[in-house]
Amino acid sequence: MARLDADRLFPLDERARGLARALYDEIRALPIVSPHGHTDPRWYALNEPFPDPAQLFITPDHYVFRMLFSQGVALEALGVPRIDGGPVETDGRKIWRLFAANYHLFRATPSQMWLDQAFQDVFGFDEQLSEATADAAYDHIAERLQRPDYRPRALFERFGIEVIATTESPLDDLEWHRMIRDSDWGGRVVTAYRPDAVIDPETPDFAANIVRLGEMTGEDATTWEGYLAAHRARRAFFKSMGATSTDHGHATARTEDMKQQDAAALFRKALTGDCSAAEADAFRGQMLTEMARMSLDDGLVMQIHPGSFRNHSAPIMARFGRDKGFDIPTRTDYVRALKPLLDAMGTDKRLTLILFGLDETAYSRELAPLAGVYPALRLGPAWWFFDSYEGMRRYRETVTETAGFYNTVGFNDDTRAFCSIPARHDVARRVDCAYLATLVATGRLAEEDAHEVAHDLAYRLAKQAYRL
Amino acid sequence: MARLDADRLFPLDERARGLARALYDEIRALPIVSPHGHTDPRWYALNEPFPDPAQLFITPDHYVFRMLFSQGVALEALGVPRIDGGPVETDGRKIWRLFAANYHLFRATPSQMWLDQAFQDVFGFDEQLSEATADAAYDHIAERLQRPDYRPRALFERFGIEVIATTESPLDDLEWHRMIRDSDWGGRVVTAYRPDAVIDPETPDFAANIVRLGEMTGEDATTWEGYLAAHRARRAFFKSMGATSTDHGHATARTEDMKQQDAAALFRKALTGDCSAAEADAFRGQMLTEMARMSLDDGLVMQIHPGSFRNHSAPIMARFGRDKGFDIPTRTDYVRALKPLLDAMGTDKRLTLILFGLDETAYSRELAPLAGVYPALRLGPAWWFFDSYEGMRRYRETVTETAGFYNTVGFNDDTRAFCSIPARHDVARRVDCAYLATLVATGRLAEEDAHEVAHDLAYRLAKQAYRL
Amino acid sequence: MARLDADRLFPLDERARGLARALYDEIRALPIVSPHGHTDPRWYALNEPFPDPAQLFITPDHYVFRMLFSQGVALEALGVPRIDGGPVETDGRKIWRLFAANYHLFRATPSQMWLDQAFQDVFGFDEQLSEATADAAYDHIAERLQRPDYRPRALFERFGIEVIATTESPLDDLEWHRMIRDSDWGGRVVTAYRPDAVIDPETPDFAANIVRLGEMTGEDATTWEGYLAAHRARRAFFKSMGATSTDHGHATARTEDMKQQDAAALFRKALTGDCSAAEADAFRGQMLTEMARMSLDDGLVMQIHPGSFRNHSAPIMARFGRDKGFDIPTRTDYVRALKPLLDAMGTDKRLTLILFGLDETAYSRELAPLAGVYPALRLGPAWWFFDSYEGMRRYRETVTETAGFYNTVGFNDDTRAFCSIPARHDVARRVDCAYLATLVATGRLAEEDAHEVAHDLAYRLAKQAYRL
Incomplete structure (x- = not known):
């Protein structure tokens, strides 16, 4: 629903x-x-295809990672690349879990509204994102990203x-x-x-x-x-x-x-x-x-x-x-x-x-x-x-x-x-x-x-x- | 109505x-x-008596002519006098038609509210001003302006x-x-x-x-x-x-x-x-x-x-x-x-x-x-x-x-x-x-x-x- | 009520x-x-015990005396102490009456909301403060202030x-x-x-x-x-x-x-x-x-x-x-x-x-x-x-x-x-x-x-x- x-x-x-x-x-x-x-x-x-849910929704979106950072989450842990090429998290699922566990930070922000609508309308994922649903959401979105109708041109048209x-x-x-x-x-x-x-x-x-x-x-x-x-x-x-x-x-x-x-x-x-x-x-x-x-x-x-x-x-x-x-x-x-x-x-x-x-x-x-x-x-x-x-x-x-x-x-x-x-x-x-x-x-x-x-x-x- | x-x-x-x-x-x-x-x-x-509808409502009102000007209507076409005394529009009806044809520009502005209320309550003109009603409105108001009860002192009292x-x-x-x-x-x-x-x-x-x-x-x-x-x-x-x-x-x-x-x-x-x-x-x-x-x-x-x-x-x-x-x-x-x-x-x-x-x-x-x-x-x-x-x-x-x-x-x-x-x-x-x-x-x-x-x-x- | x-x-x-x-x-x-x-x-x-209603609610509260002053009430008349130690009003009841007679100045201000709620919830005085009710309010509050359950620690707990x-x-x-x-x-x-x-x-x-x-x-x-x-x-x-x-x-x-x-x-x-x-x-x-x-x-x-x-x-x-x-x-x-x-x-x-x-x-x-x-x-x-x-x-x-x-x-x-x-x-x-x-x-x-x-x-x- x-x-x-x-x-x-x-x-x-x-x-x-x-x-x-x-x-x-x-x-x-x-x-x-x-x-x-x-x-x-x-x-x-x-x-x-877009690579994975984290690289689609988190790592490139300054709205998202700035809010997480404001509450103490390191940018490295979100996979944001360092100038010096030093190590940052590359495991999309780990990044996603961190994001999901902190999703309450986005309450009443436009980011939450855009993300919820994208999850539901674009990817058909209707549950509330949270620590509990993090993996389910990740798997759901990652699977869709491999489909032809989730490639950029198809989405553009959709x-x-x-x-x-x-x-x-x-x-x-x-x-x-x-x-x-x-x-x-x-x-x-x-x-x-x-x-x-x-x-x-x-x-x-x-x-x-x-x-x-x-x-x-x-x-x-x-x-x-x-x-x-x-x-x-x-x-x-x-x-x-x-x-x-x-x-x-x-x-x-x-x-x-x-x-x-x-x-x-x-x-x-x-x-x-x-x-x-x-x-x-x-x-x-x-x-x-x-x-x-x-x-x-x-x-x-x-x-x-x-x-x-x-x-x-x-x-x-x-x-x-x-x-x-x-x-x-x-x-x-x-x-x-x-x-x-x-x-x-x-x-x-x-x-x-x-x-x-x-x-x-x-x-x-x-x-x-x-x-x-x-x-x-x-x-x-x-x-x-x-x-x-x-x-x-x-x-x-x-x-x-x-x-x-x-x-x-x-x-x-x-x-x-x-x-x-x-x-x-x-x-x-x-x-x-x-x-x-x-x-x-x-x-x-x-x-x-x-x-x-x-x-x-x-x-x-x-x-x-x-x-x- | x-x-x-x-x-x-x-x-x-x-x-x-x-x-x-x-x-x-x-x-x-x-x-x-x-x-x-x-x-x-x-x-x-x-x-x-006030001279004509254009000289009453348009030419002297900076709220009105600034909005028309912002969308490309020349001030000359609205009868706004030039410093050098050069030619500007003097035909009140032409000025009024230009105004009426662009009346949509004033949607949701206080000018529209004041104008509509003046047309209706002061002049008894109840139609929506538009290109189609421009002449009717002009004639209606112009006629009233010639009446004694539309002279300044009578309006002041009314x-x-x-x-x-x-x-x-x-x-x-x-x-x-x-x-x-x-x-x-x-x-x-x-x-x-x-x-x-x-x-x-x-x-x-x-x-x-x-x-x-x-x-x-x-x-x-x-x-x-x-x-x-x-x-x-x-x-x-x-x-x-x-x-x-x-x-x-x-x-x-x-x-x-x-x-x-x-x-x-x-x-x-x-x-x-x-x-x-x-x-x-x-x-x-x-x-x-x-x-x-x-x-x-x-x-x-x-x-x-x-x-x-x-x-x-x-x-x-x-x-x-x-x-x-x-x-x-x-x-x-x-x-x-x-x-x-x-x-x-x-x-x-x-x-x-x-x-x-x-x-x-x-x-x-x-x-x-x-x-x-x-x-x-x-x-x-x-x-x-x-x-x-x-x-x-x-x-x-x-x-x-x-x-x-x-x-x-x-x-x-x-x-x-x-x-x-x-x-x-x-x-x-x-x-x-x-x-x-x-x-x-x-x-x-x-x-x-x-x-x-x-x-x-x-x-x-x-x-x-x-x-x- | x-x-x-x-x-x-x-x-x-x-x-x-x-x-x-x-x-x-x-x-x-x-x-x-x-x-x-x-x-x-x-x-x-x-x-x-707090000394009296005026010293509790008026003399120390800059929100209250600034509004009264803005409408011409002298600070001296409100008991606000002078630097030079010169005379100011000391009669709490007189100060209170001046405040009550001007209580309309606080309409729709937060001061009014705080005061009304304190009068009602803390002191049990339910009437609208005004010139007419000034003395009744003063007496009511002054009497309460002498009670043990209106001393600071009791109020703190309440x-x-x-x-x-x-x-x-x-x-x-x-x-x-x-x-x-x-x-x-x-x-x-x-x-x-x-x-x-x-x-x-x-x-x-x-x-x-x-x-x-x-x-x-x-x-x-x-x-x-x-x-x-x-x-x-x-x-x-x-x-x-x-x-x-x-x-x-x-x-x-x-x-x-x-x-x-x-x-x-x-x-x-x-x-x-x-x-x-x-x-x-x-x-x-x-x-x-x-x-x-x-x-x-x-x-x-x-x-x-x-x-x-x-x-x-x-x-x-x-x-x-x-x-x-x-x-x-x-x-x-x-x-x-x-x-x-x-x-x-x-x-x-x-x-x-x-x-x-x-x-x-x-x-x-x-x-x-x-x-x-x-x-x-x-x-x-x-x-x-x-x-x-x-x-x-x-x-x-x-x-x-x-x-x-x-x-x-x-x-x-x-x-x-x-x-x-x-x-x-x-x-x-x-x-x-x-x-x-x-x-x-x-x-x-x-x-x-x-x-x-x-x-x-x-x-x-x-x-x-x-x-x-």
Whole structure:
């Protein structure tokens, strides 16, 4: 018997719950448009079985291992690889047991909701995960993973994915994407242009990356003009591989609009490694404006994902490297930060710049007022720690009154956890329907309008905003 | 048939909804006290018909045209005047059609609620506005606007306005107010003293304004003492024209309490135009404290409306000028900013200083704790982008537990959109009744107390706080 | 008849309300664990009657007198002692009448809820307090206070307190605690080590305090090594008197991890009184890291309570001194502030560092993400102005999805208002049950899990986190 409540996340009031259910029933089965995420294109290219339950659900998922680590479970015991190649647990079953024994830690978290839904809906495992059921769950899932209909392409189709975007560096040759394209498989997997490694002077090997960028494009990327030309060339190549967007993960939303000669001088300094922290920040800001200018030409939609203090723990960074659950949100200013770019191109309808945030205080104070007036701006959905019931609810309640629905862009799952994708979109659809039903029940939205908006939020806005 | 839900904005739970309805039924018809706003006194003085539906509802309403602009509608097409006098749309019907065709953009926004209520309750137009009904709505409203009972004074009376405050510069001669006072019409329209143009050294023509201020008062306003005397004189004149309050729209809540000789020196510097940005900010801060000192003498209630980054877009400012929907809230500090003024006069019961904010994070963290202890402080209602269902709900939920009800001042509509006034007060009354009903239903407030508080929030507190 | 609603603070929806009631019925009578607070150990040591209702409920309670003061009641009239020993009201009945006549100011505040529950449940006074009932209430309570079963130890037992922590300075001789321990009374009262007075160079008499610290420990506390040794000695003594925790009330969460020689030099400068404000701040930050290092050795749990701008009003500070209701929260950064300490010890499971906050924006943005990954971190409950229905609700809604339940530590009453203790724990238990019931009713938590979590939040987590 299914353990998930069919009416989960809907309003408690009976009338509003009925409205939410009616809205949801119309849009629950719409195709998934996943315009931004981090799944591995290799999966779709090679279509090999996922190795084991632990390597599918635990070891690569920073949501999961950060919670376990917070309560004293060593990352080594979860199989997280060490920088120095030292020994870590490799027995998937042992890792899984540790996870299952601590599953109570995830109570009332979105991870629990995604995991429970994946276990039940994707793998048909309906029992509550616990120390007692750990082995049964492991065996059940491991067996399924060997079946043909649990290979990546089959799951992609079963999940109802109409299109999914991955994220690659300009230095990536996009061979997996080429392989997908050249295959006889019809699944639509597109890339996105994520140039942080050739834009951020504080990236390790920045100068070497620029040299490589030049080699890949036949430009002298060590000159400012050549560097910009190389970007244009790689963007064109990415676009030829399906890309409709770029993505930028700077620590802040800072933009600059310097004179070209000043930008060129700063670029030269960045190449020598002599940039101060302030100069590196200014250079990143300048490059957001340059990227926007290129978007006017090539039509790529731009995304800014600021506000994360990455790799907060020095010892963890030294031992395990990046992306180990130690990225912590910080206060983020958008109003002053975006002004240079917006003064240059903010009123130009040809540009679409999608803003994300990890500082919820900016929703009502800055992001909704900005997106509610600048034609170039759209708001991305609740992101990362806020990709959750409460996070999405606060997002709608703080954004809608000022920016409306049509300056938002639907849902992004932004995940590398493949099996969580249907659950994540389902949660978003439920929360949006719950919100719309509450609006109707409190006289703030006409019922016939709610049906149209539900469809827009679940499907149309993402396609439109990302030009997919 | 009326399209608006009679129980709109009330709690979903049946018992709480019944309580809210009972509270609301007692206070819904109370007179409107509008202690702060921006309607044009000329309307009440001349009592001419409003020109056409577009010029009434669209062209002057930044909430409306900013949303349309955000989705690519040109301001010119909405009839918004250009600085250079270049051509813009003047055909009201064309503007109205564009608005109606995009009316879905306003779904679930307060603008939609105010507009729908004005269409239905003020103009008797009950259909949903859309591309299909655009002409019918236009014709219907245009016809009504020609009737005597749709002239400003008749609407004023129909709206049940007991008193309304407008906002004028010290350089205004208040001729419209004099004309209202000298007429045989009994409506109470008072002014408020808004001296930003003669206080902010960064105002264009600051020095010329000071000269003009001197001419109007017979003081040598170019000396510090004369400048202060000129303020006192204009405040007295405004008071004679009904003013009970002053209003200050600085970008921050900064106050200063310098020695008089230092303030005098800074004023001299400001007059020469040589102030740095920091010095201009300090001067504005000093003048808030000077205004508070004058309030101790003349009893004018003081309002501070900080936190808006005005005219954010340089291109829009250059083409269309100020107040075109590009004012964006920013983070606002009150704790350090207000300390100089509060150390000087914060515990003096004779002073009433009403604080507003656009940074909701300050409600629970700073504003409620400050207003919950300083006798001079009161909290203004949820303002601007937060004059909305969710904005008011968050305001009550974050303010009440620390500041109670009696350190707040009821509702301000703060609008120039005349026909939205009844709807705005109605929304505020509904949201407050919904909040009170929820308190009662959850055992946090006695039912008999809720009735008294409902009356206080709808009527008494505004009169008392503004000394009206 | 009882005036308090038996279902107060529970969800309005009937099913969720029933779930909340069921959860609450299981945990309502659990013993009170009060791991952090400010009751006076002298009460338990001497077990004398509390003097009168005003001295019990009004004069020492900054929540109460700050609200009255905010509406113009003089602190003198409430019996708050003046620094200069000048006359203040001493007639308890007069103070009480003033309080009762203004009791409407507390509508919908947590103070009202605590007071009403104390009047009803502790003193058996069931009428609504008002000007009309003031004398009856005063007489009723005053009479009870003379009874043996209203003495501190009897109330302690009646309240079901299993253990309570007080807070003392290292310079305190803990004589009251010794007296409690040496008595034949079995109540468990422990101390906590609050060293601000010997850590903050900006404390008046800092150098004298250090000399005294040396005298008490036989160390030369004027050298860095002796100073640290003196801390270790006092911590050991506090531990011998039951302490399981330390507490730190700095204005910010800043930490430092300097070289020992630099810390020693800064300490020497602090002793001479020559520290700049920035240096004093750095020294406080260094000492948090030193305290954490000592905690690794002696196992004392560490608490940080940052974010209050203390004694905001200079005139009130001059006339009445510290802690007079003028402590105002400010924006607080944790991410950068805690990094030095966390880099040194944040992944060490032996350390428990409990973070509190007065800036609610940090819950979802910083505190939950930090506590959700660092094994040394736990989150304290909603604190001070946020120890309230809405405050606790927002805390759970913003913290749980990222940090789960098990990185939080249950409830602290943090109070010096003895008779409010049962009410405060009761409010916390009700709000938590309401939250859990809502999670169950919306399909976010299994019902059987909710029962276990309710018990954890009410009892187990506090004992475990504080090692009690």
